[in-house]
Amino acid sequence: MKEKFLNQTNPNVSVDCVIFGFDGVELKVLLVQRDLQDNLEIQDDTLVLPGDLIRDNEDLDEAASRVLTGLTGIRSVFLEQIGAFGNPNRLSKGKDRTWLEAVRLKPDARVITVGYFALINIKNYKIKPAGFAKHVVWHDYKVVEELGFDHNEILDAAIRILRNKLYREPVGFKLLPRKFSLHHLYCLYNEIMDAEIDRRNFRRRMLKTGFLKETDEFQEGVPHKPARLYTFVKKEFENVSRKNFKFY
Amino acid sequence: MKEKFLNQTNPNVSVDCVIFGFDGVELKVLLVQRDLQDNLEIQDDTLVLPGDLIRDNEDLDEAASRVLTGLTGIRSVFLEQIGAFGNPNRLSKGKDRTWLEAVRLKPDARVITVGYFALINIKNYKIKPAGFAKHVVWHDYKVVEELGFDHNEILDAAIRILRNKLYREPVGFKLLPRKFSLHHLYCLYNEIMDAEIDRRNFRRRMLKTGFLKETDEFQEGVPHKPARLYTFVKKEFENVSRKNFKFY
DNA sequence: AAACTTAGTGTAAAATTTACACTTTGATTA
DNA sequence: TAATCAAAGTGTAAATTTTACACTAAGTTT
Structure with a gap:
């Protein structure tokens, strides 16, 4: 069976989501194998970003949200x-054509896609391989392997934007659990910026932003001095373009 | 006659351009009155951003470029x-519907638009009211008057992005003639950032960036000490996300 | 020649950034 | 139970950057 919702689906516009998660060490991206539906004869294990054609009654953000929720169950999230x-x-790459012809009602339609990126707490949910995609993997974001369609380009753009935001807006927290240690946050920054930040300066400056509130809780089960846990506190966040603002 | 190029035009995707120019005092945006073609009975002086549906063989950037070139004659430009x-x-606003029904072959088609913004040297060209739009105006960017469609939203997004870029990337120059005085540049920054920057500090820091080269030429025809003119020099521009980079 | 207008310049104080090493704490092990 | 291990947590001095601020220079007009 080809696509459901045909009458309500726009054949020319899709959304694709770059879903980032952080496991404490590496920044990961959620990739899926294309769903070949009942076309068992096709051999195709190409990885792609999760995405879908948009429906006529939904905004672009809503479509992206639908894709994200369908795959992860997560509803309210940074997107x-x-x-x-x-x-x-x-x-127009070979395997992409094959897939389109197998699955799409109008395989030749020109499709413009709108990329989204999401930051989620990797431990907050179970991947549901239902719906769009049978195989779902968390992949190190430094992958250079070739994805389907133009998805490498979309991924690169997402990483660029994430790096730019990390120093200017309080977004890093979105990748962490509600309570986290400064070390956890520190590793996140190092990993995403691919840098080796000074530990003491990081700590001082991060605390100075006023976005962290200390709790009375500490790490548990570690074979060394346990770190204090903090929570993120929302506060009025003035316009980023204020010249000297640095997030951390 | 309704739209030409119907067979090659994608009814679901358009581009709209926010074209900025600087006259030495105010930052201006190029707005057009919708082209009603031969529908003389319709009364509609709503201003909109120049835009068009995309064609099947062109990339989004190319479509935006086509709109810009068609209107201004300018080819290579920051876009x-x-x-x-x-x-x-x-x-779905009333007047927007009226216009769509008069002009579009598929007036009910869902249209996603992709916004672009351009920075041009306002004096470098003559507006050609040919093609898309009969009436073309340079409008102060602080306008709050209501534009057609969702174009206020697109304009706001463009301004936000421009402000963010101005301090981080060498883009201000694109709005100036090839040779300009530091005062000219200074006014541009004040106008766009809606701020009152310290004149001496601005001058020192701007020169320190290394993007300016002094010429032997000076302002002419001014009733006071003439200012030296500078040109912009391209140099390797490292990744913006370097933490402490400030453009000016 | 005096008045006017904008161009062009320097410095000291304050704030921020950087580089850097030892003590604390709790768990493990000998 | 004392010693060891591993990461948590802390402070300071030097360098750099940012800020605030006022007078002289040059060319035109009156």
């Missing part, structure tokens, strides 16, 4: 647009 | 994507 990708040849 | 706008109700 922001990356931009639109519309190269006329973005669907 | 960057703002993002995609796809609210299902973005075309």
Whole structure:
């Protein structure tokens, strides 16, 4: 069976989601194998970003949210647009064509996709391989392996934007559990910025931002001095473009 | 006659351009009155951003470039994507519907638009009211008047992005003639950032960036000491996300 | 020649950033 | 139970950057 919701689906516009998670060491991206439905004869293990055509009654953000929720069960989450990708040849690689012809009602339609990126707490949910995709993997974000369609380009754009935001907006927390140690946050920054930040300066400056509130709780089960846990506190966040603002 | 190029035009995706220019005092945006073609009976002086549906063989950037060139004659120019706008109700205001029904072959089609913003030297060209739009105006960017469709939203996004870029990337120059005085640049920064920057500090820091080269030429025809003119020099521009980089 | 207008310049105080090493705490092990 | 291990947690001095601020220079007009 080809696509459901045909009458309500826009054949020319899709969304694709770059879903980031942090396991304490590596920044991961959620990738899926394309769903071949009942086309068992096709051999295709290409990884792609989870995505879907948009429906006529939903906004772009809603479509991205639907994809994210369908895959992870997570509802309210950090989800922001990356931009639109519309190269006329973005669907013309061999395997991409094969897949489109097997699954899409209008396999030749020009499709513009709108990229989104999400930051989630990797431990907060179980991956549901239902719906779109049978195989779902958390992949190190430094992958260079070739994804389907133009998804490497979308992923690169997401990483660029994430790096730019990390120093200017309080977004790092979104990847952590509600209570976390400064060390945890520190590792996150090092991993995403691919840098080796000074530990003491990081700690002082991060605390100075006023976005952290200490709790009375400590790490448990570690074979050394347990670290204090903090929570993130929302506060009025003035316009980022204020010249000297640095998030951390 | 309704739209030309119907067979090659994608009814679901458009581009809209926020074209900025600086006249020495105010930052301006180029707005057009919708082209009603031969529908003389319709009364509609709503201003909108210049835009068009995309064609099947062109990339999004190319479509935006086509709109810009068609209107201004300018070819190579700073042109960057703002993002995609796809609210299902973005075309449903009364006058917008009237216009769509008069001009579009599929007036009910869902249209997602991709916003672009351009920075041009306002004096470098003559506006050509040919093609898309009969009436073309440079409007102060602080306008709050209501534009057609969701174009206020697109304009706001463009301004936000421009402000963020101005302090981090060498983009201000794109709005100036090839040779300009530091005062000219200073006014540009004050106008865009809606601030009152210290004149001496601005001068020192701007020169320190290494993007300016002094010429032997000076202002002419001014009733006071003439200012030296500078040119912008391209140099390797390292990744913006370097933590402490400030453009000026 | 005096008045006017904008161009162009320097410095000292304050704030921020950087580099850097030892003590504390709790768990494990000998 | 004392010693060891591993990561947590802390302070300071030097360098750099940012800020605030006022007068002289140059060319035009009156």
